[in-house]
Amino acid sequence: MSETKQNIAIELVDVERSFGQQKVLNKINLAVREGTTTVIVGPSGQGKSVVLKHMLGLLQPDRGRVLVYGKDLARMRKSELKAVRQDFGVLFQNVALFDSLNIFDNVALPLRERTQAGEDEIRDNVREKLALMDLDGVEEKFPAQLSGGMKKRVGLARALVMKPRIVFFDEPTTGLDVSKSNEIYRLFFKTQARLKYTAVIVSHDVPKIFKLADYVALIHEGQILGNIPPEQFQLSDNPVIRAFVEETMGPIYSSEREERFFYEKV
Amino acid sequence: MLQRLGSEALGYLQRAGRMGCFLFACLVSIVRPPYKFRPIIRQIHFVGSRSMFVILFTGSFTGMVLALQGYYTLRQFGSEGLLGSAVALSLIRELGPVVAALMVVGRAGSAICAEIGIMRNTEQIDALECMAIDPYKYLMAPKFVAGVVAMPLLTAIFDVAGILGGYLVGVSLLGVNAGAYFQQMYSSVVWNDVEMGLVKSLVFGLLIIWICAVKGYYLHLEKSGGFGAEGVSRTTTDAVVLSSVSILVWDYLISAIML
Numbered sequence: 001m002s003e004t005k006q007n008i009a010i011e012l013v014d015v016e017r018s019f020g021q022q023k024v025l026n027k028i029n030l031a032v033r034e035g036t037t038t039v040i041v042g043p044s045g046q047g048k049s050v051v052l053k054h055m056l057g058l059l060q061p062d063r064g065r066v067l068v069y070g071k072d073l074a075r076m077r078k079s080e081l082k083a084v085r086q087d088f089g090v091l092f093q094n095v096a097l098f099d100s101l102n103i104f105d106n107v108a109l110p111l112r113e114r115t116q117a118g119e120d121e122i123r124d125n126v127r128e129k130l131a132l133m134d135l136d137g138v139e140e141k142f143p144a145q146l147s148g149g150m151k152k153r154v155g156l157a158r159a160l161v162m163k164p165r166i167v168f169f170d171e172p173t174t175g176l177d178v179s180k181s182n183e184i185y186r187l188f189f190k191t192q193a194r195l196k197y198t199a200v201i202v203s204h205d206v207p208k209i210f211k212l213a214d215y216v217a218l219i220h221e222g223q224i225l226g227n228i229p230p231e232q233f234q235l236s237d238n239p240v241i242r243a244f245v246e247e248t249m250g251p252i253y254s255s256e257r258e259e260r261f262f263y264e265k266v
Numbered sequence: 267m268l269q270r271l272g273s274e275a276l277g278y279l280q281r282a283g284r285m286g287c288f289l290f291a292c293l294v295s296i297v298r299p300p301y302k303f304r305p306i307i308r309q310i311h312f313v314g315s316r317s318m319f320v321i322l323f324t325g326s327f328t329g330m331v332l333a334l335q336g337y338y339t340l341r342q343f344g345s346e347g348l349l350g351s352a353v354a355l356s357l358i359r360e361l362g363p364v365v366a367a368l369m370v371v372g373r374a375g376s377a378i379c380a381e382i383g384i385m386r387n388t389e390q391i392d393a394l395e396c397m398a399i400d401p402y403k404y405l406m407a408p409k410f411v412a413g414v415v416a417m418p419l420l421t422a423i424f425d426v427a428g429i430l431g432g433y434l435v436g437v438s439l440l441g442v443n444a445g446a447y448f449q450q451m452y453s454s455v456v457w458n459d460v461e462m463g464l465v466k467s468l469v470f471g472l473l474i475i476w477i478c479a480v481k482g483y484y485l486h487l488e489k490s491g492g493f494g495a496e497g498v499s500r501t502t503t504d505a506v507v508l509s510s511v512s513i514l515v516w517d518y519l520i521s522a523i524m525l
């Protein structure tokens with residue numbers, strides 16, 4: 001495949017990053033193609049969230065470059081960075097809801113701060129997003145009064161409320177029960193078909209997440225392996241990828257019923 | 267040894283630079299449109315109105331004790347009549363701004379530091395940035411405006427409460443002539459004294475919000491580790507101590523410059 005520069009939304013070039021003595025990212029190279037879903041998988045503590053934070057410009061690489069639409073995040077002025085982030089929708093691993101605002105205000109905040117929309121318009125938009133996430137009747141509650149899975153869905157509603165061009169979801173379904181996470185996947189499918197956003201998803205939910213992925217990248221000892229379509233990923237003869245695939249998918253894959261159930265849902 | 271000293275010094279410079287940049291960014295964000303008044307009103311309510319009771323209370327007792335002490339000192343020189351001016355001048359020039367500011371540090375400064383520190387700790391500030399919402403504009407600007415508006419008003423209230431408290435003790439209890447109490451006050455308090463009190467309270471207001479907010483904002487860079495609940499509590503304590511000390515230092519400096 002020879003992709004031209006234009007349809008690469010985000011590119012990490014030889015990114016290195018250490019925390020103290022610990023080298024977390026060791027020459028990461030990763031290209032996220034526009035309009036596709038790239039899923040980053042890997043065991044806990046391998047630096048998936050750190051990779052995401054580099055893409056968001058929250059962390060700066062020690063060496064290497066992070067390009068968003070061809071522009072280096074580290075060299076941007078504050079206003080340029082802000083302009084780039086206008087197109088982002090982000091779900092943090094710990095969700096990071098504003099804990100002194102109620103659920104409605106949490107989701108409404110980007111609309112209030114970044115658009116001229118009137119209260120009526122905001123209310124309709126927020127209610128629609130909350131309903132989409134199956135969250136009716138929690139508007140007045142505060143984040144601390146919700147369960148973990150509900151918080152995740154509020155976070156998703158907040159991430160999607162501005163119609164982003166690129167979304168970053170850090171473990172969107174971790175901690176959700178099976179039906180809720182299927183629901184979320186179906187939602188991704190629907191919203192992406194409609195909004196055509198580029199998605200970067202960090203997930204443990206192998207193999208389900210493969211149904212959603214256009215590309216799968218494995219992070220292993222500070223390096224990215226793969227970034228290939230899921231079918232190729234599952235059949236890869238790279239020993240590390242194969243070990244990962246066997247370890248995570250072996251037992252689950254034998255259950256045919258769950259597979260079919262999932263197809264129907266999506 | 268020399269190396270340690272060097273890196274220590276560099277660390278200080280770095281922190282001072284960071285604080286300076288923070289203040290600059292906050293002040294810039296205040297003057298940049300759009301202007302939203304509701305968050306400012308809410309912060310003035312938090313910093314100002316909700317400090318009112320404690321200010322009235324401490325103000326009257328400060329005035330009362332000033333009158334008590336002043337009376338016995340002045341009586342030795344036979345000039346109890348000067349009590350009114352002694353109480354008013356001490357309050358307006360020194361004690362009003364300083365004690366009111368210390369109260370606001372304890373009530374609002376600590377809360378601001380903890381609030382922002384927790385937001386930093388739980389990635390809420392990162393979330394704001396990723397939503398392209400400027401944390402300076404959204405979080406800091408209303409607090410700075412509120413601090414600078416509320417502090418002089420609280421100080422004025424403190425002064426009035428103190429003067430009335432002084433009246434209560436001096437005139438009602440100790441029998442100083444009521445006319446003399448106020449007459450002496452009118453004739454000895456001049457605009458310069460009020461101006462000094464005003465300048466002090468403005469500077470203190472800015473100083474409190476600045477120190478408490480910057481400590482919370484850069485919680486994650488604290489040398490002693492800003493992690494978890496303990497990190498927040500330690501940083502809040504630091505912020506309160508540092509603001510209180512700065513208030514007393516600046517009190518001296520402003521007095522020295524303006525006298």
Ligand SMILES: Nc1ncnc2c1ncn2[C@@H]1O[C@H](COP(=O)(O)OP(=O)(O)O)[C@@H](O)[C@H]1O
Pocket residue numbers: 019024042043044045046047048049050051
């Ligand atoms: N702010 C930080 N300070 C120090 N170490 C960090 C920080 N963030 C992440 N790390 C380290 O980087 C590694 C990768 O973390 P992370 O990206 O959160 O893992 P995961 O792949 O589970 O998302 C972990 O070993 C973690 O200890």
Ligand SMILES: [Mg+2]
Pocket residue numbers: 048049050093170
């Ligand atoms: Mg993670």
